[in-house]
Amino acid sequence: MNKPIIRDTGTLDGVPYVRLSDTGNFSVFKTFDCGQCFRFDPSHREGEPYAVSGVAMGRHVTFREEDDGFTVVGADEKDFHTLWEKYLSLDVDYGEIDLAVISALDEEGNAVMRRAAEVSAGIRILRQEPWEALCSFIISQNNNIPRIKKIISALCENFGELTIDGRGKAFPTARALADAGEERLFELKTGFRAKYIADAARRVADGELDLDAVVRCDSYAEAEAELMKIRGVGPKVAACALLFGFGKTEAYPIDTWMKKVAARHFKSGPDPLKFGKYAGVAQQYLFYMERYMGGGEM
């Protein structure tokens, strides 16, 4: 695979930026539109190239599409290499993964996967911070995306630290949410999830649950079991957290959309084990096709 090439660096109104080319088929739009993260929103003006802005890794940042790549605003060259290249999974060969996921099933299944990979081309599985991903997907249960974003934004506003450039609030630490307590969390409209967030925050803050150990854990079953000790974390929430925050690309979250796509396109399954290490990417392609492309009809 080609490594991204840095075309230009500089500052605009005192804010550093890095412009990149040779980023493969990477799509800012699809990556941030596919429901894997909840702290970014479109920020371009009408008629301008698509851009999203938000806070991740404790920094305020903008990703803007360019004709030959994209620009990161709010980062210098060093930030790009130490933070965003990994965050955006630009070090991963998606060409190779695509080939693997569209040849993992039988003939009929492969045709569906080819279509899903085609409409999802450019999506990257983000490597979000473990605690943020875990907490976010606890909030996501039995909930819709606008409200999920609203709740997370309220948590950040109330309990998050200011970003280093002072333009936003970081995702609150587990300690901050543990100290806030269930009642304060409930007041921020988290609903029945307040006790779940409080339980997760307490376990992490107390060191009872070591998130870094879960990241390092080679066994998916063990990692999943560890997260599922938290009240309110079932297989779906665990899988989402592990996929989007713990680097477990074999995680295969099955939600209502995946049930729809299975019913629509497959007699049974598909069997995630057939996708092996890249089940999570296959899942995201199928999910995106069903959720955002109306099921992938031509």
Added chain:
DNA sequence: GGCCAGGTGCGTA
């Protein structure tokens, strides 16, 4: 006004 939203825990057979 009832149903649903990227589920989970709990009670019941």
Added chain:
DNA sequence: TACGCACCTGGC
């Protein structure tokens, strides 16, 4: 083990 059902809340 396998269901059905309640659950906070906001939008349609």
